[in-house]
Amino acid sequence: MTLRADARRNRARILDVAEKVLVERGTTVSTEEIARAAGVGIGTLFRHFPTKEELIQGVFVARLHRLADDATRAAASPDPGAAIAGFLREAAAQGEVKNALAAMLTSAGVDLHEAAGEAQQEVRRALGTLLRSAQQSGAVRRDLEVADLIGLLAGTSKAIEYAGQDAAARERIVGVILDGLRAPS
Amino acid sequence: MTLRADARRNRARILDVAEKVLVERGTTVSTEEIARAAGVGIGTLFRHFPTKEELIQGVFVARLHRLADDATRAAASPDPGAAIAGFLREAAAQGEVKNALAAMLTSAGVDLHEAAGEAQQEVRRALGTLLRSAQQSGAVRRDLEVADLIGLLAGTSKAIEYAGQDAAARERIVGVILDGLRAPS
């Protein structure tokens, strides 16, 4: 069931462009506009994603996969404390996109956990190992669970959104979270 | 320019019901459904809010006003440290609604700061006094600014969303933030 070369190319291109366009202009953009931006006919777009909703989910899942990759890489670091800090900064910085996408899905009445599915599990697993080693090295308080960390990540990127381009403010906010992660309960 | 009694009643009722319906089912609900839920004809709804977008903004602004009230009350407390903690817990708990609304607006391509306008200023002012007294009493690190606090509030309520109904998890997350607010830079 391998896709033809052009089909695979187009699918990737649609996902890529759709992410940009959706984040820039919101879910209200027409599928036609996305297709045009991707340099593809509407027919093609709908063959790959039979529904606008499925397209948005596809974009979201792709984003999650990339996040999972980052998390896996971070989990392999020898200094888990620094890794978690770096990951937080990174995720926070790039998080606006994910925020916007997640917001779209929920505001469109889609259940996130269902939509994310397998990709969500990947992220969870990678963050799990990262968290556990950070806790064993004493860098992070022991009462935290993976779900808490995920929530805090989402929260941090949300908080960062409000700081806009102000680098100092971003750093203050990340600082607050990092200190909170460290402090004993 | 006083509204007739029934008009005022209807306007309030629409705002009230719209908030509930919008949060429950997303921006995609039809105006007709909102009108029906409010027990009002579509004509009436559109006389009060000439545009669906203006309706959503109206709901959002109303929410902000209530938040500003809470903040003002908290700022008047004799123990600013405790007040800020309580406010964080409260705002976080009720924040889901605001999150959902804000998400709707942005995903609909509306500029939040513009939409919030005056109400936003109210919140900012109230939180400003709260923050300053908390800092003078030594309960909160001194390098934080009002904008940071607002961001952290939004972030916290986002983080709490992921904890769902798990009260212990909610408390752990709030704990992280509170510790972070306290710790010296």
Add this chain to the structure above:
DNA sequence: GAATATACGGAGTACGCACTCCGTTTACTA
């Protein structure tokens, strides 16, 4: 370099939904 399965493009369709219009009703005023 045929042959064929696979993918493409985009005009066309159906439908839902935001918004209008106006005849009817209801709150105010004196």
Add this chain to the structure above:
DNA sequence: TAGTAAACGGAGTGCGTACTCCGTATATTC
């Protein structure tokens, strides 16, 4: 309580947009 300005209700309209269909093009296989 009559008169009137203000508000209401909801059938109707037009437009935007998600999705279909099928004739054409292009990758793949031998």
